Amino acid sequence: MPNDFTKLLLEWNRSGNTRQMPWKGEKDPYKIWLSEVVLQQTRVEQGLAYYEKFIERFPTITDLAMAPDELVFKTWEGLGYYSRCRNLLATARTIAFEKSGVFPDSYEDILKLKGVGPYTAAAIASFAFGQPQAVLDGNVFRVLSRYFGICTPIDTPEGKKLFSQLAKALLYQDDPAVYNQAIMDFGAVVCKPQQPACETCILRGDCQAFQLGCIDRIPVKSRSILRRNRFFYYFILSWKGGYYIRQRKESDIWQNLHEWVLLERSEILEADAAGFKKELKILLDTAVGEVREISVVQKQQLTHQTISGRFIRVELQTPLPENSGYRLVRREELSAIAFPRYITRYLETHPL
DNA sequence: AAGCCGGGGAT
DNA sequence: ATCCCAGGCTT
Structure with a gap:
């Protein structure tokens, strides 16, 4: 039986979520994996064209695995964080040539892939294989920290552990994929970093940060970067x-x-x-x-x-x-x- | 545990 | 200018 947060989130997703993306509802693990790697630390609007270009040039993981390095890097050119591209290619070759082109289907095995961390593994496991793995990305940190009024910094081991447990407990077991998609959409469309749409948010009645008027101070981060x-x-x-x-x-x-x-x-x-x-x-x-x-x-x-x-x-x-x-x-x-x-x-x- | 790795859009 | 983005790897 879902808790209040999950119930409200799913309600928002049913009635208020109009966000559309090409990989939504996609079950092909190759396309899911590709979209997730492209979108690491990258806005959907920025990554979209790259995703389309990769799918067009490399329709299957074998096509990607067989492509010359330079063509793959040229396709990635301008997207940044180029280790993602290097790991993408390495993983494509591992799966195509050492695993007979069969994408691993368990969270643990997916996590072993180069360039795939806890977030991406959970996304692939839930979206492609329907497994009950809760995603924990920037959106989830923000939504949960605000809703539950958590001031523990999100960029510390303690914070990661805390939010990981919370995300797991809130996951809608009957449909992990829809739930994961919903919470990220909600974070991107409603519970945005700046100027969140609190006035029209159906969760605001239970949102601790909104009730306490500290929306703009949550989530908390511990360290600031120096350039x-x-x-x-x-x-x-x-x-x-x-x-x-x-x-x-x-x-x-x-x-x-x-x-x-x-x-x-x-x-x-x-x-x-x-x-x-x-x-x-x-x-x-x-x-x-x-x-x-x-x-x-x-x-x-x-x-x-x-x-x-x-x-x-x-x-x-x-x-x-x-x-x-x-x-x-x-x-x-x-x-x-x-x-x-x-x-x-x-x-x-x-x-x- | 902390630092590093791009580029772009919003404020 | 600063923050943040469907994070992960290296040290």
Whole structure:
């Protein structure tokens, strides 16, 4: 027998939830998994086009598993958190080639997949296989903390444990999939982070945060993130119609994506052609050509870093040495290679 | 347990 | 500017 919260939530879902999404009611675990990974820390509106594009290009998990890495990364380009893409591909290959294309159907086995944590495992288990696993995402944290007036920080082990138990206890056993979908829809549409629709909310009579007038202070988070400033100077070196790039490998931002010749500094550098030419010469330990253009300062905000810098176009007079770490690619090849947004944004206004 | 990993939209 | 998003991995 459902409790009051679950009853009210299901009532809202029946009568007041008009939210539509392509994966709603979907039972194919591949599509569920794909949609969930795309949507990790990503708004539905932002992820939607990527989901459609993946399904179109890779209709089955085997299609995805057999695809070249670069095509998959190119499809993911611009969505961010690129480890999701790397793990997506690894898991597709594991399932396609080691599990005969059969998606695991128990929560425990789903949880073992790369890139699949407690939330995604619960989502797949409930949506694709109807299992009684309660999802716990940003929406659920917010809805439950407000409704029950819980001030325990949600980003601590204690908070995670508390909300996990609560979510489990509230789950509608007769239809876990509908319940999970409903609570996330409710959090996204009604119990929003800012300016929630309390005036029309059918749960407000029992909502502790609303009754106490502290909606805007719940959920509570313990730590605040601090950002560091980094300064990237990208040299776009051209040689005989080609351009030098490399793939980022270090454990740093934008892993697996490509970039131009990078000079990183701890401060902003002026648009000084002679200065940049000198820096480049030191960086590559080789003669360099003419500096054609230096861009204005471009800035991008990441979660833990603020990237600022310039793009410097240089026409080489000799090719780079073989051991430079960079490879020469033709201009036409660049459209198949994945770059971080910081670079594609520049290219939008400064085509090669 | 804390820190790190993108990009975009809303406020 | 700040917050947050259908979180998960690494250290």
